[in-house]
Amino acid sequence: MVADCCGPIVRGQRRAATAEGLMRSRYTAFAVQDVEHALRTWHPDRRPDRADLAASLGEGMRWLRLEVRERTGGGPFDDEGTVEFVAIARTDQGRRVLHERSRFVREDGTWYYVEGEIIPGL
Numbered sequence: 001m002v003a004d005c006c007g008p009i010v011r012g013q014r015r016a017a018t019a020e021g022l023m024r025s026r027y028t029a030f031a032v033q034d035v036e037h038a039l040r041t042w043h044p045d046r047r048p049d050r051a052d053l054a055a056s057l058g059e060g061m062r063w064l065r066l067e068v069r070e071r072t073g074g075g076p077f078d079d080e081g082t083v084e085f086v087a088i089a090r091t092d093q094g095r096r097v098l099h100e101r102s103r104f105v106r107e108d109g110t111w112y113y114v115e116g117e118i119i120p121g122l
Contacts, residue, residue: 010037015111019074019081019104022111024066027087031063043105043112061089061096070101079106084119 008014009025010032016022022041029037035054039047065088074081084101099119104111 010034012037012040015109016041017076019078019102019106019111020068020071020083022104022113023068023083023085023102026113027063027066027085030057030061033057041111041113043114046114060092062091063087063089074104074111080104081106081111 006021006025006028009016009021010028016025026038026041028034029041035050035057038053038057039050042048067086068083069086070082070084072082074083081104082101083104085099087098087100089096089098099121100116101119102116103114105114106112
């Protein structure tokens with residue numbers, strides 16, 4: 001079940017007010033394998049191919065937990081922001097940890113994911 005906090009964003013009923021809000025909705029989309037929301041929130045200049053994204057969502061991952069570590073900018077009056085997070089998943093091969101610093105931009109009032117830098121070492 002999509003959480004009340006992210007559900008309206010994932011369903012396209014409202015926009016994310018902050019970069020962190022968009023990042024949390026994207027985590028939810030990956031957890032429930034909502035390819036449409038993941039694509040819709042990717043910046044159009046960086047958006048992956050739908051088939052490639054759909055294949056990566058179906059790799060047997062079960063997302064278990066999200067921890068936001070740090071935010072820079074990305075507020076309701078900003079046009080850029082970063083969110084550092086750790087996401088934990090279970091796969092057929094065991095536990096997977098994704099530690100990433102994601103970059104977001106806001107254009108015409110809509111936040112978009114631009115790119116992420118994987119942070120090694122967890």
